[in-house]
Amino acid sequence: MARIPPAVAAVRLAVRRALPAEGLVLVACSGGADSLALAAAARFVGASVGLVTVDHALQAGSATRATELATWAAAAGFDPVIVETVSVEGRPGGPEAAARAARYEALGSAAERTGAIAVLLGHTRDDQAETVLLALARGAGPRGLSGMPARKGIFWRPLLDVARADTRKACAALGLAPWEDPHNSDPAYARSRVRADALPALVEALGPAVVANLARSAELIAADNEELDRLAAAAFSVNVADLSVMSRAIRRRVLHSWALQLGAPGGALSHRHVAALDALVTEWHGQGPVHLPGGIEVARDRGILVRVP
Numbered sequence: 115m116a117r118i119p120p121a122v123a124a125v126r127l128a129v130r131r132a133l134p135a136e137g138l139v140l141v142a143c144s145g146g147a148d149s150l151a152l153a154a155a156a157r158f159v160g161a162s163v164g165l166v167t168v169d170h171a172l173q174a175g176s177a178t179r180a181t182e183l184a185t186w187a188a189a190a191g192f193d194p195v196i197v198e199t200v201s202v203e204g205r206p207g208g209p210e211a212a213a214r215a216a217r218y219e220a221l222g223s224a225a226e227r228t229g230a231i232a233v234l235l236g237h238t239r240d241d242q243a244e245t246v247l248l249a250l251a252r253g254a255g256p257r258g259l260s261g262m263p264a265r266k267g268i269f270w271r272p273l274l275d276v277a278r279a280d281t282r283k284a285c286a287a288l289g290l291a292p293w294e295d296p297h298n299s300d301p302a303y304a305r306s307r308v309r310a311d312a313l314p315a316l317v318e319a320l321g322p323a324v325v326a327n328l329a330r331s332a333e334l335i336a337a338d339n340e341e342l343d344r345l346a347a348a349a350f351s352v353n354v355a356d357l358s359v360m361s362r363a364i365r366r367r368v369l370h371s372w373a374l375q376l377g378a379p380g381g382a383l384s385h386r387h388v389a390a391l392d393a394l395v396t397e398w399h400g401q402g403p404v405h406l407p408g409g410i411e412v413a414r415d416r417g418i419l420v421r422v423p
């Protein structure tokens with residue numbers, strides 16, 4: 115029997131560890147090397163595996179590419195095979211954020227329609243290391259430094275421990291020709307520059323373990339972060355007397371989650387906003403209301419934090 119190429123074996127092992135014993139899973143496949151290698155491995159190890167590809171209709175030829183991928187998937191035995199065409203226009207944020215939001219929405223609705231228990235995403239260890247570096251560079255707190263979770267709801271990332279080089283090698287070994295997204299090498303994006311320059315420079319200076327080590331830091335921080343979130347949820351209060359006796363770490367989490375509950379958009383809510391809320395508790399000198407994103411105002415009124423109507 116022919117020996118299985120190590121990269122193919124590595125991807126299959128990671129997928130085998132993540133997949134449930136039964137139930138439909140959908141692979142979210144862009145046609146890029148990561149999600150193509152993921153799809154091939156899931157098809158090999160999984161009992162019931164479908165494939166969904168999203169056409170954002172932003173690049174020339176995207177519909178043809180989606181059709182070609184769907185044709186391959188059907189021939190390879192994925193069932194169901196779904197092409198979701200989404201409209202990115204008229205959504206808030208930049209084009210990248212809009213495309214991402216539309217994509218996750220379409221993937222979620224495909225899962226709902228088909229009764230799939232999970233949607234598998236192809237993020238690799240390298241993606242995780244890039245995410246952590248970007249988070250460090252913008253001064254993120256533990257939440258950002260936790261990187262991408264291996265599971266969040268129906269979205270699972272089985273390849274977070276797999277090197278990107280292995281997904282490429284696996285595709286080559288299986289005779290699959292991945293699509294190269296021009297966005298990924300466009301230096302206009304910070305992530306592309308991290309991928310092309312910053313991370314390779316760190317590897318050059320500090321050795322190849324840097325990538326796995328950054329990903330491991332994310333995992334360690336994520337575990338602590340989750341525990342702090344649990345403690346904050348249990349201690350939740352907007353009463354100044356209660357807030358004053360909490361540790362800073364817990365109090366700021368309580369204030370952050372309250373701001374989200376009030377409807378402040380998570381993406382726009384920054385460290386600065388939470389610090390201003392914190393000052394209502396710890397540096398009180400009769401200051402005016404704190405302005406949060408989303409037009410929300412919060413003030414301190416007789417020992418309680420309140421939303422200003």
Ligand SMILES: Nc1ncnc2c1ncn2[C@@H]1O[C@H](COP(=O)(O)OP(=O)(O)OP(=O)(O)O)[C@@H](O)[C@H]1O
Binds near residue numbers: 143148
């Ligand atoms: N057009 C697409 N159709 C289906 N799945 C996709 C598509 N684009 C990306 N994905 C899925 O998302 C994974 C990550 O892709 P990519 O890195 O391009 O997205 P991202 O914007 O970084 O995602 P995230 O918002 O999760 O960080 C892919 O491996 C694949 O599983």
